[in-house]
Amino acid sequence: MASDLPLLPRFAEKFIQNFAAKRQPEASQQTTVDRHRLYILPTRHGLMFFLILLLILLGAINYENSLGFMLSFLLGSLGFLGMIYTHQNINKLTVSIGRAEAVFAGQEILFPITIKRADSSPHPNLQILSDHGTPVHAHIIDADITECKLTQLAQARGYTHAGRIKLFSEYPLGLFHAWSWLNLQSRCLIYPAPDPHHYTLHFAGDSSMGNNTDDKSGVDDFSGIREYQSGDSPKHMAWKSIAKTGELQTKLFNNETSEEIAINWSDTQETLDLEQRLSILCRMVLDASEQSLKFALNIPGTNIAAATGLQHKHQCLKALALFGKNE
Amino acid sequence: MNYLKQISQSPVFWVVISLALVILPHISRFPGWSILFITVLLAWRIVCIKKPGWLVPKWLLLIITLLSTLGIVAYFGTLLGKTAGSVLLSVLLAIKLHESKTRRDYMMLIALSFFIIVTNFLFSQSIPTVLYMIAISIFLVMSMISINQDDAPLNIKYKFKLASKMILQAFPLMLVMFILFPRISGPLWSLPDDQQSATTGLSDKMTPGNISNLIQSNAPAFRVEFNSEIPEQSQLYWRGAILWYFDGQTWEKGKQNLSTVPVIRSAPPLIDYTVTLEPHQKKWLFALDMPVETPPDVFFTNNFVLRSKEKITGLYQYSLKSALTYNIQTKLSPWEKSAGLKIPPNTNTKTIKFAQQLAQQYSKPVDIVNHMLRYFNENNFHYTLRPPTTPGFDPVDQFLFDTQRGFCEHYASSFTLIMRAAGIPARVVIGYQGGTKNPFNQVLTIRQKDAHAWAEVWLKNRGWVRVDPTAAIAPQRIEQNLNAALDPGESRPFHMQLDNPLVRNVLFYWDALDNQWNQWIVGYDAKLQQKLLESLLEQRLALSDLVLLMVGSVTTVLIIVLIFILKPWQRKKLDPVVKIYQQFCDKLSSRGLHREASEGPVDFSKRAIEKFPAQKSAIELITRLYTKLRYEAVHNEKQLEQFKQHTRKFKPGIKKVLEK
Numbered sequence: 009m010a011s012d013l014p015l016l017p018r019f020a021e022k023f024i025q026n027f028a029a030k031r032q033p034e035a036s037q038q039t040t041v042d043r044h045r046l047y048i049l050p051t052r053h054g055l056m057f058f059l060i061l062l063l064i065l066l067g068a069i070n071y072e073n074s075l076g077f078m079l080s081f082l083l084g085s086l087g088f089l090g091m092i093y094t095h096q097n098i099n100k101l102t103v104s105i106g107r108a109e110a111v112f113a114g115q116e117i118l119f120p121i122t123i124k125r126a127d128s129s130p131h132p133n134l135q136i137l138s139d140h141g142t143p144v145h146a147h148i149i150d151a152d153i154t155e156c157k158l159t160q161l162a163q164a165r166g167y168t169h170a171g172r173i174k175l176f177s178e179y180p181l182g183l184f185h186a187w188s189w190l191n192l193q194s195r196c197l198i199y200p201a202p203d204p205h206h207y208t209l210h211f212a213g214d215s216s217m218g219n220n221t222d223d224k225s226g227v228d229d230f231s232g233i234r235e236y237q238s239g240d241s242p243k244h245m246a247w248k249s250i251a252k253t254g255e256l257q258t259k260l261f262n263n264e265t266s267e268e269i270a271i272n273w274s275d276t277q278e279t280l281d282l283e284q285r286l287s288i289l290c291r292m293v294l295d296a297s298e299q300s301l302k303f304a305l306n307i308p309g310t311n312i313a314a315a316t317g318l319q320h321k322h323q324c325l326k327a328l329a330l331f332g333k334n335e
Numbered sequence: 336m337n338y339l340k341q342i343s344q345s346p347v348f349w350v351v352i353s354l355a356l357v358i359l360p361h362i363s364r365f366p367g368w369s370i371l372f373i374t375v376l377l378a379w380r381i382v383c384i385k386k387p388g389w390l391v392p393k394w395l396l397l398i399i400t401l402l403s404t405l406g407i408v409a410y411f412g413t414l415l416g417k418t419a420g421s422v423l424l425s426v427l428l429a430i431k432l433h434e435s436k437t438r439r440d441y442m443m444l445i446a447l448s449f450f451i452i453v454t455n456f457l458f459s460q461s462i463p464t465v466l467y468m469i470a471i472s473i474f475l476v477m478s479m480i481s482i483n484q485d486d487a488p489l490n491i492k493y494k495f496k497l498a499s500k501m502i503l504q505a506f507p508l509m510l511v512m513f514i515l516f517p518r519i520s521g522p523l524w525s526l527p528d529d530q531q532s533a534t535t536g537l538s539d540k541m542t543p544g545n546i547s548n549l550i551q552s553n554a555p556a557f558r559v560e561f562n563s564e565i566p567e568q569s570q571l572y573w574r575g576a577i578l579w580y581f582d583g584q585t586w587e588k589g590k591q592n593l594s595t596v597p598v599i600r601s602a603p604p605l606i607d608y609t610v611t612l613e614p615h616q617k618k619w620l621f622a623l624d625m626p627v628e629t630p631p632d633v634f635f636t637n638n639f640v641l642r643s644k645e646k647i648t649g650l651y652q653y654s655l656k657s658a659l660t661y662n663i664q665t666k667l668s669p670w671e672k673s674a675g676l677k678i679p680p681n682t683n684t685k686t687i688k689f690a691q692q693l694a695q696q697y698s699k700p701v702d703i704v705n706h707m708l709r710y711f712n713e714n715n716f717h718y719t720l721r722p723p724t725t726p727g728f729d730p731v732d733q734f735l736f737d738t739q740r741g742f743c744e745h746y747a748s749s750f751t752l753i754m755r756a757a758g759i760p761a762r763v764v765i766g767y768q769g770g771t772k773n774p775f776n777q778v779l780t781i782r783q784k785d786a787h788a789w790a791e792v793w794l795k796n797r798g799w800v801r802v803d804p805t806a807a808i809a810p811q812r813i814e815q816n817l818n819a820a821l822d823p824g825e826s827r828p829f830h831m832q833l834d835n836p837l838v839r840n841v842l843f844y845w846d847a848l849d850n851q852w853n854q855w856i857v858g859y860d861a862k863l864q865q866k867l868l869e870s871l872l873e874q875r876l877a878l879s880d881l882v883l884l885m886v887g888s889v890t891t892v893l894i895i896v897l898i899f900i901l902k903p904w905q906r907k908k909l910d911p912v913v914k915i916y917q918q919f920c921d922k923l924s925s926r927g928l929h930r931e932a933s934e935g936p937v938d939f940s941k942r943a944i945e946k947f948p949a950q951k952s953a954i955e956l957i958t959r960l961y962t963k964l965r966y967e968a969v970h971n972e973k974q975l976e977q978f979k980q981h982t983r984k985f986k987p988g989i990k991k992v993l994e995k
Contacts, residue, residue, distance in 0.1 A: 037935045053442035060446040064453050069519065072649060074857050075456040075465060081512040082472065083449060085505035088893070092900055093501070104935075124965075132487035147487045180497060181476070182442055182483035 583682030675760030
C-alpha cells in the first residue's frame, strides 16, 4: 500500500478520481501542482490522533480540567496546522518528466522526474507513485530542484505512457495525506521479452526452420561447445550449458561475422502465438547482436537490411516491439 | 556519541524518549515496581534498536501485561482511579513499544503520550507543570516529524524550529477555543477515587506530632481575598474541624450528633471574603471564626464547621461572611454537654487530679480558664517544634509535669482535658492560624505551616469561647508567625531558613502570579466564562449564541493564522532564468505568437520555428539554454550570462539579420 489513507468506500474513490480527471489539464512534459488539483484527506493515524484528542476533551469536560481543555485545543489547532503544512509541502511544486530508456517487457521502466519549488522553504519527504509502481522518495531542502526516477513495471511490448502519476506527501506530522494527480506526458518503448531459450541463427538464404540449440541437427554456424579458455569472448559463453553443468564453457562458431545472418519471421513455428514468435525473434536479435554478427530482420511489413551496431539492434527491436501496433 | 547519533535517527528513539518525558512527572505518584517495569522496558527498547532480535517476545509481553494489571488491582484496588488508570496506561504503552514496528504504531504511541500529559494535569495544574508540558509537547511534535521524515536529511535543530513554530502558531487558536468553548458544570460520569492519593494537609485526628509534621510543608492550603478590611493577624483563626473524642492519646472527630440549626448572635462588622481552596482530597472547608453567612451547597452544623458535599479534588472557590464578635450556642444541647465533658478513664490521672483541685479552688469557670493560661505562662513551659517524645499511656501527664515542652497540639490537648476534668465543657479545634499577606495583590495565603490547634470552652451566657493556650506561652506565634515564636537556637524547616526580604519578595510575586493563574486559567469554568463574556459583551449569552460566537472567532483567528503562514503579501520571487525567458516569450507575443499556459518550452519553440523559420538557430539556442538552466540542478553563471545576451539580441521576424 502506498498510502495510509482511510479506506474510502468504492464509489467515493471513483467519484474523487472522476472529479480529478475532469479537472486534469492536457498531458504535458511539465506541470505545476496548484490548489485546484490538490486533494487532502486525513490518514488513518490522523483519524486516530483526532479520536484520542476527542477522548482528551471528554476527560477534560468530565474532570473540569482547564489544562486538559487547553491541551485538546492545542492539539486540535496543531492538527489543523499540520493540514496546512502538508498542503503547502506539495502546493506549487513544478514536476517535469524526461525520456525513459527502452526496456524489455517485465523489466522496470525508469522515468526521470525533476521537481522544482517556487519558494525557498524546504519540501522534504515528497513521494511519487505511478499506477503500477512503488513510491519513490524525493526531498527538496537546500537546492531548488531535485531529481528522482519514477519506477513502473513494463508490461506489454510497444509504447507505454507514464500515465497518471501521483505526487503525495504526509510531511510533517503524518496526520494528512495531500496528493495531486499529474498528467505527465512521456512514453517509453518496451521491447518484447526475450525468449529464455537460445535458437539457431541461420545464414542468409537458408530457409530451414529454426530449432532449439539442444537439437544438434542442421547446425552449420554453431559447431559445438568446448571448455572456456582465457581470451574467449564473453559474448560466446554458452550460458545455457554453464547453467546445466556449472563449468565455464564457450560456444564455437564457424565463419564468425564473415557472412550475413537473416532473422526471418519464418524461423519461428507457425503454431506459436504472435507474442511467443516475437519473443523468439527478440532473443535471436539479441544473440546475433551479442555475437557481433551482421544480421537482417525480415518480418511481415518490415524488412531491415543486414547491419551491425547498437543503432541497428535498436531498430530491429523497435520493429519487433511495434509489430502489429500503430505508434 | 556516534552511537547516540545513529540511534537518534530511529523513530523508536524519539518515541521512547517521549514516553519517558511524559511519565517522568508521575514518578512520585506511581508505585515503585511500576516505575521499575517502565524504566526497564523503555531502556531495553533503546538497546533493541541495534539488536532487533532482542525484542521482548510476545508471550513474555503478555505475562508482563497480566502481572502489571494484577499488580495495579492489588495495589489500588481498582483499574479506573486517577492514579491507577495513569499507571495502567503508562505500563501498557511501555509494553506496546516492544511490539511496535510500523509508522502507525509509533504515531499511536505519540498520540497516547499526549493523553498521559492530561493524566498529569489531573494531579497538578501549576505553572511549572504547564511549562514542562509545553516543552514536552514541542518534543512530541519533533517526534512526529521524525516518524514521518523517512530518509529526509533533517537535523534536530530544524525539527526543533519547526515544532516550536507550529506550537506557537497553534497558540492563538487554542486561546480562542479555551475562552469560548461552551463549558458545562459537573462531571459526565464519575470514576472511583484511589485510596493512595494522599496529599499533605490536616487530618481528622490529632496525635501529638502530626501538626508539627505539617509545619515542614510550605505548600499553600488556601488563599483568601478579602472584600472588606483584613482583620488583625491574631484574629485569623481558620476553623477546620472540631474534635470531640479523646482516648488519652489521640483526639478524634468521632460520631457526632449535631443540629443543622446553628445559633449565633453576632455584632458587626461582618468580614466578607472569598476562599480558593487547594485540592486536599477531603470534604473540609475552612472558615474564619465565626462563619455567619455560608455559601449554598455546603453542610453547616452547630459546630460552625463547613463541609463540602464532594471531596475537593480540584481548586474550589467559595465566598462567605464571618463575624469577629459573636456568641454561639448559648444553650448547650444534651449531646454537646455529655461529649464536651467526657474524660478517658484510667489515663492521665495526675492531670485529672490537678484539674479537680482547680475546680475546688475556683467557683467561676472563667477563673479556671485564666488560671490555666497563667499557669502555662508562668511556669517553665516551652514552645518547640521538636518536643521530646512522650511514650506511654499518659502523654498529657508527661507533658504537663515532666517535659513541659510542646507544640500547639500539646497545649490544646492538655488544656482541653483539664477543662473537662474541671467540669467545663471543652473541645479541640483544628485548622490554621494566621496567613501571609501578599503585598502585590493583598491576597492572604494560608500555608500548611500555618496549621494550628486550639480549644473552645463553653461558658454560661457566652456559649462556646475560643481559648488558645499557645497564645499564653508563645504570643508571637499568634501575633506574627511561627518563625518568630520559635527559639532562635531551634533548627527550622528549610522554608523558614530561606526567609529573607529578597526571597520573600520573589515568593510573594510568584504567589501573586500563581493566584492569577489559579483564578483565571485553572479556575476557568462555566460560571467564570459567563461572567467574563457578560462583562465583555454586556449581555447574557445563550448556549447557541456562544457556539456561534466560538465558530465565528475561531474562523477569524484561523484566517489570520493562515495569512501569517502563507504570507500572500510576499510576491513570489521569480527565478532570474524565468524572468529572462519571459522576455523571450514577450518578444514572440508582440509578433503574434502566444505561449499557452500549459505549453512546454520545447513545444513552444517548435511553433516559434514554424512561424519564424529564419530565427531557428536563435530560438533553439535560447530554448536549450532555458531548459538547461531551469531544469538541471547545477547552477551555471556563464550559461546564464549567455542566455541573457541571446535573449536580449533576439528579434523575431527580421529576416535580413538572421538569415546569414
